[in-house]
Amino acid sequence: MSEPTAQIAFAMARLATLQRAAIWRQAGLRGLTATQVAILHALARHGPARVGALAGTLGVTQPTLSDALAALVAKGLALRSADPADARARQVCLTSVGAAEARALDETPAALSEALERLPVAERGAMLRALSGVIRGLQRAGAIPVERMCVTCRHFRPYVHEDAAAPHHCGFVDAAFGDGLLRIDCGDHAEATEEEARTTWARFAAMA
Numbered sequence: 001m002s003e004p005t006a007q008i009a010f011a012m013a014r015l016a017t018l019q020r021a022a023i024w025r026q027a028g029l030r031g032l033t034a035t036q037v038a039i040l041h042a043l044a045r046h047g048p049a050r051v052g053a054l055a056g057t058l059g060v061t062q063p064t065l066s067d068a069l070a071a072l073v074a075k076g077l078a079l080r081s082a083d084p085a086d087a088r089a090r091q092v093c094l095t096s097v098g099a100a101e102a103r104a105l106d107e108t109p110a111a112l113s114e115a116l117e118r119l120p121v122a123e124r125g126a127m128l129r130a131l132s133g134v135i136r137g138l139q140r141a142g143a144i145p146v147e148r149m150c151v152t153c154r155h156f157r158p159y160v161h162e163d164a165a166a167p168h169h170c171g172f173v174d175a176a177f178g179d180g181l182l183r184i185d186c187g188d189h190a191e192a193t194e195e196e197a198r199t200t201w202a203r204f205a206a207m208a
């Protein structure tokens with residue numbers, strides 16, 4: 001590993017430690033575990049989900065997820081119901097109390113939010129662009145589950161507009177946008193096929 005790569009990995013590890021500590025602190029104060037907090041946030045962001053899909057999103061085993069889910073159901077924060085798309089399948093969603101609990105739990109420590117907000121817009125855009133590439137590489141290596149990023153979304157059309165500040169297009173909302181609004185986790189994401197994602201990435205990366 002080159003020294004710059006090691007330094008970037010070290011920086012990421014420091015930020016992850018900060019974030020994890022903040023989540024543990026909040027979870028402890030509210031009588032929850034970190035996995036339960038992650039479930040609340042995932043359901044709040046993406047809506048109802050099947051247990052298998054939720055386990056994949058969070059990168060945990062189904063038994064681990066089921067235990068955490070059972071605790072959330074017992075606390076009245078989540079409930080299981082039939083999946084409207086398939087009567088034989090079950091899904092899980094938040095109760096109104098669970099939704100309020102998710103809103104009360106900050107995913108990002110305030111100090112980190114403030115430090116990121118202080119960055120110039122162009123630097124935040126560059127970070128989102130670079131992180132999209134890193135996460136895509138991890139996904140392709142099978143190291144992490146698929147994230148709902150613009151660069152893997154079939155609605156994403158990079159560099160189709162002449163405006164340098166907003167060269168990309170989101171087909172879902174039919175609007176142009178720039179790197180600063182790239183999404184790493186989008187509720188409207190529609191997973192592209194492998195071929196579509198490869199073509200999209202080639203066009204996106206070529207214009208760096």
Ligand code: SF4
Nearest residue numbers: 150153156170172186
């Ligand atoms: S739907 Fe979301 S992930 Fe897809 S292109 Fe639009 S903003 Fe990006």
